[in-house]
Structure formats: structure tokens, C-alpha cells
Amino acid sequence: MFYKIDAIDTLFFRNASPFDAELSQSAVSLFPPFPSVYAGALRYADTSDHPDKTVISRKLKIGFNGIMVDGRIMLPRPLDTIVLPTNEIQIMPLITAPIGSYSLPFVLSGEGLGKGKEPELKGGGYLDEGGINQYLQSNLGNIPCTSLARLIDRERHVGIQIDSATGATQAGLWYAIEKVRPISLNQKKQGSLQEQKCSLVVEADGIAITTPSVIRLGGEAKAASINVLGTTPAIRTISSTKKYFKLYLATPSIFKHGWIPWWIDPDSKEGVFAYKKRRIRVRLISAAVGRHIAIGGFAFEQRKPKEMRYAVPAGSVYFFEILEGEFDDAVKLFHQKCISDYREGYGFVYENWNRMRYCDRGLGYSLIGAIGANQGGHMDV
Numbered sequence: 155m156f157y158k159i160d161a162i163d164t165l166f167f168r169n170a171s172p173f174d175a176e177l178s179q180s181a182v183s184l185f186p187p188f189p190s191v192y193a194g195a196l197r198y199a200d201t202s203d204h205p206d207k208t209v210i211s212r213k214l215k216i217g218f219n220g221i222m223v224d225g226r227i228m229l230p231r232p233l234d235t236i237v238l239p240t241n242e243i244q245i246m247p248l249i250t251a252p253i254g255s256y257s258l259p260f261v262l263s264g265e266g267l268g269k270g271k272e273p274e275l276k277g278g279g280y281l282d283e284g285g286i287n288q289y290l291q292s293n294l295g296n297i298p299c300t301s302l303a304r305l306i307d308r309e310r311h312v313g314i315q316i317d318s319a320t321g322a323t324q325a326g327l328w329y330a331i332e333k334v335r336p337i338s339l340n341q342k343k344q345g346s347l348q349e350q351k352c353s354l355v356v357e358a359d360g361i362a363i364t365t366p367s368v369i370r371l372g373g374e375a376k377a378a379s380i381n382v383l384g385t386t387p388a389i390r391t392i393s394s395t396k397k398y399f400k401l402y403l404a405t406p407s408i409f410k411h412g413w414i415p416w417w418i419d420p421d422s423k424e425g426v427f428a429y430k431k432r433r434i435r436v437r438l439i440s441a442a443v444g445r446h447i448a449i450g451g452f453a454f455e456q457r458k459p460k461e462m463r464y465a466v467p468a469g470s471v472y473f474f475e476i477l478e479g480e481f482d483d484a485v486k487l488f489h490q491k492c493i494s495d496y497r498e499g500y501g502f503v504y505e506n507w508n509r510m511r512y513c514d515r516g517l518g519y520s521l522i523g524a525i526g527a528n529q530g531g532h533m534d535v
Contacts, residue, residue, distance in 0.1 A: 155357070155358060155359060155382060155383075156218075156357050156386055156387070157355065157356050157363070157380050157381065157383065158354070158355055158380070158382075158383050159353060159354040159355070159369070159371065159378050159379070159380050160351065160353050160354075160378060160379045160381075161334075161335065161336050161354075161376070161378050162378055162379060163335075163376060163377065164333035164334060164335045164376065165183065165187075165333065165334045165335070165371065165372055165376050165378070166181075166183045166333045166334070166372050166374050167183050167184040167185065167186075167188070167191060167372045168181065168372075168373050169448075170447075170448035170449070170462060180330045180332070181329070181330070181331050181332065182332045183308070183333050183334045183373075185221075185277075185334045185336075186219070186220050186221050186354060187354075187371075187372060188449050189219050189405055189515055189517055190449070190498060190515060190516075191371065191372055192216055192219055192356045192358065192516065193216060193498070193516075195369050195370060195371045195372075196356075196358055196361055196369070197214060197361070198369075198370070199361075199363050199367070199369040199370075199380070200361050200362055201362050202361075202362040213360035214358065214359075214360050214514075215358065216492075216514065216515050216516035217357035217359075217490070217492060217519060218355070218356070218357040218387065218405075218490070218519050219354075219355070219356040219357065219405060219516045219519070220354075220355060220404065220468075221280070221305065221352060221353065221354055221355065222352075222353050222355045222387075223282070223305060223351070223352050223353075225385070226282045226283045226284075226387075227282070227355060227387040227389075228280040228281065228282055228300065229280060229281055229286050229468075230279070230280060230281075230404065230467075230469035231279035231280065231281060231299055231469055232281075232289055232402050232469055233442035233443070233444055233469045233470055233471055234262055234442040234471045235297075236264045237273050237275060237279060237299060238273075240296070241275070241298065241301075242296035242297060242299060243281070243285075243289075243296070243297050243299045244296055244297075245289070245292060245526075245528065245529050246262040246263060246264050246529070247263055247528065247529050247531060248260040248261070248262060248263075248439075248525070248530050248531075249261060249262075251440075257423070258423065258438065258439055258440050258441065260439050260473065261440060262440065262442055275299065275301040275302070276301050276302070276303035277301060277302030277306070278301075278469075279299040279300065279302075280299065280300050280301075280302060280305075281297060281299060282298075282300070283388050283389065285297040285298060286389065287389065287390045289402075290389075290390065290402070290521060290524065291390075291523070291524060291526075292524045292525060292529055293526070305336065305337065305352040306334050306337060306352060307334070307337050308333070308334060309332070309333050309334075310330055310331070310333075311330065311331045311332075311333060312328065312329070312330045313328065313329055313331070314327060314328045314329070315328070315329070336352035336354075337352060354378075355383065355387075356516070357516075363380065365380055365381050366379060366380065366381045367379070368380070389490065389521060391522075392489075392522060393481070393482070394481040394524045395480075395481065396524065396525070397475060398474065398475055398476065398525045399473075399476070399484045399523065399524065399525065400471055400473045400474070400522070400525055401471070401472045401473075401474065401521075401522060401523075402469075402520065402521045402522075402523055403466060403467075403468055403469065403470045403471070403518060403519070403520055404519045404520065404521060405492075405516055405517060405518065405519040406449060406466060406467055406468050406517060407465060407466045407470075407493065407517050407518030408449065408464070408494050408496035408517055408518070409494070409495050409496075410496075412446075413443045413446070413466050413470075414438070416495045416502065418438055422437075423437055423438040424436070424438075424477065425438075426478075427488075428487075429511070432483055432486050432487050433478075433479060433483070434476065434483040434484055435477045435478035435479060436474040436475060436476055436484075437474065437475045437477055438474060439474065439475050440472075441470070441471065441472050441473065442471045443466055443471075443472075444467040444470055446464040446465060446467070447464070447467050448462050448463070448465070449462070449463050449464075450463070463496060465494075465517070484522055485522050488520050488522050489520070489522040490519070490520075491512050491519075491520060492513040492515070492517055492520070493512060493513065493520050494517035495513075496513070497513050497514065498515055
């Protein structure tokens with residue numbers, strides 16, 4: 155079930171940077187938050203009569219999570235694209251990698267796609283459902299891209315630490331917190347202005363939530379309203395007879411081998427993924443991977459920070475050649491599935507499964523796309 159979450163006031167989602175009122179005095183809010191934020195918020199929003207929150211946590215399954223505007227989900231810009239001066243994106247072609255230390259046979263090239271410096275989209279670029287579907291089909295047309303800065307306001311709040319014993323302020327122990335306020339855009343449609351509000355959206359199952367309702371979300375337990383979405387995101391399923399496909403990560407993913415999933419051999423770049431009666435053997439031929447991000451958190455039951463992990467950022471793209479199996483097998487195994495190797499509480503080895511498995515905490519939500527002739531010409535696609 156998909157839920158829409160709207161901020162009542164500001165929101166604050168901590169990143170992995172240290173923060174205190176003495177040395178590291180400034181904290182910046184993430185947006186959208188990591189999937190683990192929803193696991194904690196929804197767990198305590200459960201309205202069932204079960205007294206053990208641990209049991210509720212085990213039943214909770216999180217799939218897609220991100221942002222939406224005017225009822226349409228917005229996904230991070232794929233990293234195999236380039237931003238044009240018109241704030242549109244165009245897919246970069248794959249070319250044969252030069253001889254050297256690069257370990258994959260193909261590399262992305264932006265040559266001839268734009269002149270001058272690439273425009274910087276503050277906060278990162280986002281595509282709507284139509285743009286993502288167009289991208290997954292590898293269409294030639296330019297795809298509109300929206301800057302995250304157009305969807306949120308960042309507010310800086312300054313404070314000073316208070317001595318709990320005396321109630322007096324403590325000299326020199328000041329701090330600054332940058333919070334996020336999702337904003338509304340006014341767009342003219344058919345002669346009238348309509349509001350386009352930026353909201354959070356999460357897919358969650360295995361939990362009882364009465365909606366409409368109010369939940370506490372993120373740092374400082376900020377209040378937010380939650381409602382069931384009437385319709386699900388319209389992400390299409392791609393079909394193809396080709397032996398190549400690309401895998402796009404819509405949410406961050408934690409992989410055992412750093413930027414490579416554990417089922418891919420780091421040396422040969424080949425691997426097998428299987429689930430139930432589906433099986434596919436592939437070879438990694440190229441990748442567009444962003445700089446790693448740190449994902450942690452705080453365990454309230456144990457009253458201590460959670461173990462920090464490096465994750466591949468959302469928007470990263472992997473290109474595969476199918477050695478055994480069909481394109482349809484890739485769609486069934488990966489499309490709209492969470493493929494992160496790491497599951498909070500279980501680490502990299504899931505105790506409940508002994509075969510290839512999926513993450514149920516929203517990490518590594520992937521989509522399968524085709525590699526069109528415009529992008530994979532050097533591979534005879």
C-alpha cells in the first residue's frame with residue numbers, strides 16, 4: 155500500500171556528519187530521507203493491539219520511497235544522463251573503454267551532447283513518472299528535469315545549549331540546524347491556478363495504520379500527516395528481446411563489495427541471481443555510480459548509534475549483458491524490487507533465507523530499462 159506523507163511544519167533528517175554544540179556545530183537535513191526513517195516512524199504509528207513492537211517491525215515491509223508532486227512521483231536523475239542548458243536531460247552513449255586500468259569493457263561518453271559547462275541543479279535533479287518511463291524505454295527525446303531546490307525551502311535555525319540543572323545558557327555552546335520545508339508550486343492549468351505540493355511517499359505492507367492520521371517523523375519527531383494514496387505510481391514494465399539491460403537504483407543501496415552486489419564476482423564481473431524458479435546469469439559491462447553516502451541511525455531500544463554503512467546513491471545505473479536467461483527474467487527478478495544486500499538487524503546474511511533474497515527495508519529499489527540503439531550502438535543493440 156502506498157502512503158502520502160505531508161509535513162505539518164518543518165522536517166529534519168540527520169545525515170552521517172557528527173553534530174554537537176561544541177565542535178561540529180552545524181547540521182544539514184537530508185531530503186528525501188533514507189528508507190530507515192520510514193521503518194521507525196511507521197513502526198510506532200501501528201494501531202494494532204500487539205504489545206511487542208519487535209514483532210511489528212519484523213512484519214513491516216518497505217518498498218518504494220521518495221517524493222511526489224501533484225500526485226506524480228519524482229525520481230532522482232539517472233547518472234548515465236547529462237543535463238542540457240534547457241534543464242532537460244539526454245542519455246549518454248556507451249563507447250568502448252580505452253585501454254588502461256578501467257575494469258569494465260564500456261564507458262559512458264558525453265561528447266557531442268552539449269557545449270560548455272553542465273548546468274548545476276541545486277539539490278540534484280528529479281524526473282517525473284513520464285520522464286522515468288521515457289528514460290527506461292531509452293527514447294531519443296529530451297526529458298525535462300526539475301531541481302530539488304524548486305520543491306523545498308531550507309530554513310536555518312540557530313540555538314544555544316541549556317544547562318539542565320540550572321536552566322541557564324552555556325557560553326560558546328551554540329548550534330545551527332538546517333531544516334526542510336516542502337513547498338507548493340502554483341501552476342496554471344486550463345485558465346486557473348492549481349497547487350502542486352511536494353510530499354513524501356512510501357510503499358509499506360504488514361502494518362496497520364489508520365488514515366488520515368498524524369505520525370512523528372525524523373529528527374525531533376516532527377509531526378506529519380499520513381494518507382493512503384488512491385492510485386499507485388505509473389511505472390511501466392519494459393519488454394525487449396535484446397540481451398542487454400540497465401538497472402537503475404531509485405533509492406540508495408548497500409552492497410557487500412562496495413559498489414558491486416555480493417552475487418557479482420568482483421574479478422570476472424559475472425554473477426547469477428535466482429529467486430524461486432527464475433534465474434539469470436549476467437556480466438557487468440558498465441556502470442554510472444555516484445559518490446558513496448553513509449547510512450546510519452540510532453537504536454532507541456539499545457540507546458546507541460547503529461553501525462555505519464556506505465551505500466551506493468540513488469540514481470546509479472548498472473549495465474548488464476545477459477549470458478543465460480532472457481530480458482523478461484531480468485524484469486521479473488529486479489523490476490520494482492529492493493535488491494540491497496544489507497538488511498538492518500540481519501546484516502549481509504539474512505537468517506530467514508538461504509537463497510537469493512530481497513531487502514524489505516526500502517534500500518536498493520530498482521527499475522529495469524532497455525539500452526536503445528542511441529546508447530548502445532557500440533554493442534550492436
